[in-house]
Amino acid sequence: MKKSIRALLLLSLFGFSSTSFALxxxxxxxxxxxxxxxxxxxxxxxxxxxxxxxxxxxxxxxxQQNRWDLTNYSSFNMKALGEDSYRDLSGIAVPNDTKCKSLARDSLSLLAYVK
Structure with a gap:
């Protein structure tokens, strides 16, 4: 279970880099x-x-770190994609405390870069 959370985080945090093409x-x-x-x-x-x-x-x-071009961002239904992702994340069968600690540890540091 912990591996699936990490896999989800790695996919969401690192994704696939590309050279400044449309998203x-x-x-x-x-x-x-x-x-x-x-x-x-x-x-x-x-x-x-x-x-x-x-x-x-x-x-x-x-x-920007992944060199993604966000000019076509609005062409995606980001609300629906986000809701699907949230539902998937909520459905991971791991105790909430464990899930929260893992998510916080692996993602809150990103906020430090943009203060």
Whole structure:
């Protein structure tokens, strides 16, 4: 179970790098996965005070580090992708405390880069 959480995080945090082409479907899904991680931390793990603006900056920073071009970001239904990712993350059969600790450990450091 712990491996599946790590695999999900690795996919969402590192994704596939490309050389500044329009955002692909898999990259949009990776952004949605990362967004779902932050939403899960806020809603289910007691991190309500995470500022939305800082989360947005972290998502843009993540995309820039991967050299993703976000010009076609609005062509994807990011709300639906994010909801699917959140549902998938919520459905992982691991105790919530364990899931929260793992998600926080592996993703909150990204916010430090955009303060």
């Amino acid at each position: 692909s479907e898999s990259e949009a899904e990776d952004l949605a996965d990362l967004t779902a991680v932050f939403v899960y931390l806020k809603n289910d793990c007691g991190y309500q005070d995470l500022p939305d603006g800082q989360i947005r900056k972290a998502l843009v920073f993540f995309a």
